[in-house]
Amino acid sequence: NAGVTQTPKFRILKIGQSMTLQCAQDMNHNYMYWYRQDPGMGLKLIYYSVGAGITDKGEVPNGYNVSRSTTEDFPLRLELAAPSQTSVYFCASSPRGKSTDTQYFGPGTRLTVL
């Protein structure tokens, strides 16, 4: 089991460029999440998905888009990158999204927008 994997590990973007952060899990989890973590701060929820074909906004969705065509994959799309999107992005998954579920985190993608 690889768990939750994310690619790339690091990326530098120029203002206005677009990119997709990849996330995959091999645990057959229904729920998947995208968080961002700014320096010295906690995790802020960007988007989440309760299953293939179903996504919903979190706390800070502006500037991002997601899709979930399969149970395994949950890519995060940045359109028109801005310096405010410089952050570390974590993808996570949980089995059923219940209050007692553990969230499993990927290793993160460190993004810098210049």
Added chain:
Amino acid sequence: QKEVEQNSGPLSVPEGAIASLNCTYSDRGSQSFFWYRQYSGKSPELIMSIYSNGDKEDGRFTAQLNKASQYVSLLIRDSQPSDSATYLCAVWTNAGKSTFGDGTTLTVKP
């Protein structure tokens, strides 16, 4: 008021001491409470979860929950240098998502 607040830190304790980390939350309907440890440059890893009032012990770690006071804490006994990390408090709300505090950075000095 933030939904989840942690003591700002940083917190420094000598090796072998007890480290006490605190967290308060605003949503009275919150059901589950989690403590994650995050080493610098790494992803969060779950170390404790607690769902009912009282204490829950796991090795050197004890989580304490008081729903009436909307307060959850983490005690680390016999602190080791390897415990030096940022500790994140997360609260699972009725909205079905976790809200995280900003974390408390702990340094254990040998």
